[in-house]
Amino acid sequence: MTSFSELKINKSILKVLDEIGFEHPTPIQEKAIPIIKSGMDVVGVAQTGTGKTAAYLLPIFSKLVKAEGEDPRVLILVPTRELAIQVGEDIEELTPYSNIRHAAVFGGVGWTKHAALIEPGIDILVATPGRLRDLYHANAVSLKKIKTLVIDEADRMLDMGFMPQIRQLLEIIPVKRQNLLFSATFNEKVEVMTHEFLDFPERVEVSPSATPAQLVKQSYYKVPNFKTKLNLIRHWLEDEEVFSRVLIFVRTKEHAEKVFKVIKRKTEGEKRILHSNKGQNARMNAIQAFKDGELRILISTDVSARGLDVSMITHVINFDLPQRYEDYVHRIGRTARANNHGEAIALIDPAEEYHLVKIEEVIRMKVEEKAIPDEVVIEPTGKAEAQEQSREIDRQKKMDDPTFQGAFHEKKRKPPVERKDGKNLAKQRKKHKRKRR
Template sequence: MAEEAEKEITTFADFQLNKQLLNAIEEAGYDKPTPIQLQAIPQIMAGHDIMGIAQTGTGKTAAYLLPILMKVKYAQGTNPRALILAPTRELAMQIEESISLLAKYTDIRHTAIYGGLGPKTQIEIINKGLDIIVATPKRLLELYMKGELILKELKTMVLDEADKMMDMGFMPQIRQILEVIPRKRQNLLFSATMPEKVVELSEEFLEFPTRIEVTPQATPVETVSQVLYQVPNLRTKIALLEHLIQDTENLKRVIIFTRSKKNAESVSKFIEHRNYGEVRAIHGNKGQNTRINSMEAFKGGDVRFLVATDLAARGIDVTMVSHVINFDVPFVYEDYVHRIGRTGRAENVGAAITFANEAEMYHVAKIEKLIRMQIPQLPLPAEVEVFKTPFDEQQEIAMEIDRQKRRDNPDFKGAFHEKKAIPRSRKAASKKDPKVSFWQKTKKKKR
């Protein structure tokens, strides 16, 4: 049936959407439905529960929003009739923006609620009446428990980025939410990957779902080229980054992903100090307003570099991102797919560049197994200075390699299976020597 629908439908008008939605779609510049939209929209409009497996950047948000907007049609009553759950505030904000875009010629009332801000304003908006609510699980439950949200009139529930929900430990909250919303409703689950936890969750609340998989699970977007550099240490990663970003003609709008807040701050400060272009960093320690402003500046083209941790990876929806640079390899392998999905969006061409030290190559191999392809590896450019790995970083890498071997073979006894005493001479030296700052380590004369 899905294949038949795909043959028959070639335009958004073929979905029999109302005039208000078609006008908004045309203004948004959507030319033709994407594969996930071709398959999902008819099934959702027919009332089926859906399990959609689609990469980020494939148009899945519009795939569930358009049928919901058709179903809700116009403002009615006080309590929400559709709930969309998202794992992060960034994604919740992105979905709410998409609703604003597609529902601009309707009187449908909608809002996004999430943590990081006081609930007062959100409560005021809820009390005025809503038709669609986008929420992160914790904030939704918080307002429900306070009696500020009535969910008894829900007809549709969407679980977006379900795999990230599981990674972030939201299963208990989702189960609580399922207990307090009406049992008779339409359920839509979307995920880029389908690990066991997501399958378990889908079995709990989806009723005879239609499975829609537009690409094999965890396959990166075809329009994204991928390359890998094996880099020995942090200083050399910085040197490689500096070499690459000097290509202002090709690297026009770049997202750099780091695994830690510390590295995000260090990388953004390095770029800022070297004057390679406007840069912003977003991570968990940044205030909500700072993160929103940084995202808006990046979207508007005022900022060339956005440095982000994985917490923010799923909420970035910016077209024309030329490159994604994985400064650190993610330890949650599905995050690699989500990271590189920030480029090559809306059928545009993009590039993903990954830096990996010796310990991180273990995780690269696991990622390659997940995406069912080998990432092409390039030698370090001759112009990039290769620095000697400091003793502490060398030890850290060696211990991580030991942990990896022990994980694959419990009987393995590595060099670090016992805590070794630090020689007195080295203890004394460490007390005398001041800590060298990040900038002293990376500073070198401009050529």
């Protein structure tokens, strides 16, 4: 196997890698690092948990060598505050023997605090597009010295509608620069972005786009309704030894609160919620506690599907399936990180079977079905939930076949009955009733 020293990584960085136990580069690191060091533009495609952050950070450290000047020379754009913080922490961890300076800036915090971080001078700036715009318009940061632009999680960047901000940014930063684009998936939008922003890039792909990490064991359970899903999760979480650090993904804030309410009363260990209504400090504290092992169960919407780098997550449970199918890959990529094994479980109600089929097409593999344990109580499906499922199934069928008429299609009104003299009988009857009143 290739070693980091063979990739000609700086000695100070090699010392750190040795101390934290990184002996050999991952496939994406092995392929990307030499190309990035050569100065070429690079498109890196690899599933989450494969070390792609270090794949661009390590050669960047080799190029920067030491602190220099006041303005940033490297700009790393990320889609979310969680990922900004994570990348910032990765830089911190890898540079204890270097004087390279960095700052991570993101929304949810007053921009003046971030301006104060930048003012003494930095070499690497990690930023979300919105906060970067705030700082630039306030003249708190200069981008004239940027030599390397990294766009991380490019697919999510596009899904969140950041393309206009990125285009504006490219009008500001120097034209002569190296561009690095990294993504867990490579769809048509990312390909268009690649052609627009990069000059003859070298594509590095260690596995087909949207392929789950190999060490993740995947399975699903067909579950009739919401209450039975809760019963099944509660049954699993009784086993604290096996389910020792669990990340539960839900589709909505309302589902997150309902799951939390049941789990809080019925299971052992500290548990918390992550969703957009939670304050910035609460979210950051929850993520840190989860990393430190103080938190056993974290319930989250997709806000934390990226940038949550916790190496010892034993299980990812998809309480609801994501309807953006690539997000399934990002969700389950939270487990089986850093060469650890992990398990990803999906709970599928009748309206989600359609989405499971689509997900299997995206990941190009079948997910194993398992039977609900006998000890779990299977609740009857209520009328309102059954109707909601039926409506969703009808909608799915119409998507595949626009001519499909389901149980909830809009019924055609019968044409009014006309008399021989051409008058509408229904109108005549209503008029007659009003006269009688």
